[in-house]
Amino acid sequence: MSYFSDIYNGFKSLINGFKVTHKYFIHARKEIITVQYPEERPQIFERFKGEVIMPHDENNEHACTGCQACEIACPNGTIEIIWDRVLDEETGKKKKTIDKHIYHLSMCTMCSQCIEACPTDAIVWGQGFEHSVTDRTQLTKVLNNPGSKIRSDVKE
């Protein structure tokens, strides 16, 4: 006799499903969660992994010492550091300084190994997500601004 209780339970489950769906359909106008890009911008959170950037302060100074920890940590060679030993005026010793910090956005897998490896927090995650370009050379970025140098208080 579970035949009839099967039918009854099946019917009740159909009604249950309908209760959920009809609510969404009737209140659709208030509850739509679509963001109509490009007219409306979505809300981007701090922790979003868009691309790797090197923040510069108002004196155009960054915190990168040229230690190459990020280049070694990167699993597929996305980061290339061009560095040189430059004579430091104050102490008279030769110091390693960074010339260019090259970042190939086209190869980056967003694994965060470079950011975790950096000892001075020179590179962080940026929130930009609009990376599509028509010219592939625009995806090879130089992260330090031209003419910038390291901040004076960054420890080795």
Next chain:
Amino acid sequence: MIIASTNNFFTEIISFFSDGLGWGFGGEILGYTAIAVIYLIFFAVAGLYLVLMERKVAAWIQLRIGPNRVGPWGLLQTIGDAIKLVTKELTGTIKADKFLYNLAPYFPIVAALISISVFAFGESFQVFDINIGIFFLTAVSSIGVIGILLGGWASNNKFALIGAMRSGVQVISYELSVGLSLLTMVLLTGSLQLSEIIEVQRTGGWLIYQGHIPAIIAFMIYMISGTAETNRAPFDLIEAESELGAGYHTEYSGMKFAYFFLAEFINMFIIAAIAVTVFFGGWLAPFDLFDNVWFLQPVWFILKVGMIIVLMMFFRWTYPRLRIDQVLTLEWKYLLPLNLMNIVLMAIMVWAGFTLPWPF
């Protein structure tokens, strides 16, 4: 030669060509061709807008907006899709049976287009008012199965064949339920002719009101069997887009795929139109308001058919898919005995006079 009982809009067209212009029998043929062209255009456009409606309704249920970029509110979206499908290359497999492969897409759409010629869109908008209306509809919709089976076989693809076999067994099983649930309502009207059925509803209230409990059970069984007939909604293991490739139409592309796809949407319209005619009063307005205004009748018909189609779309996005053995269990173990018991119940009710009268 003209198979309509009363003078209506379409007989006017035919008699314009044959008697008005004086072309006789050739004029009749021309008149019928003109009606066929009108219906084809109407149903091609209806098919396109049903696809768009499906996408919008699905989106509203899933808390998002459907297509809204191509044309205002996305109205030109399916025209864009149709242009894309027409310009696609008609690929074929080398070992496919060429003749059957090319023949298969035409069966479902021809069956669908024959079925829509008997519907009553209004009092004077019915082309063929034959006296075996309901019987004709269930018989012709069986022709569509041939297209599915041929498509699966001629594709020379094991998985398309499995999909086609499953679809064939599903469609022929649920045709039984469709026929029997419509038979339940014919007990109330006493006639298979579609215009007679609507005449009974005009004087006595809608049939779902007249035969209360058995009619509501028959309506629910009809909706379930109808969505299974058209391979839609929870019964679409055959064309399940994420499993089995695409079932019997895996090897079709471009215009041939568009035929199968369009045939599915027109079948959905047919199932909804039969439900509206038999259960909900066809082109009659509720409480018989303004029944004689001729241009309101098709409007009410299309409105009611639209609501049933939205109900079928709800089924698609609410319920999980059934496995093929669950589909067959449902039909042969539950729906068929329920249907037979329902017919007996309705027969007892009609004999004892327990149908609800219409007080207005």
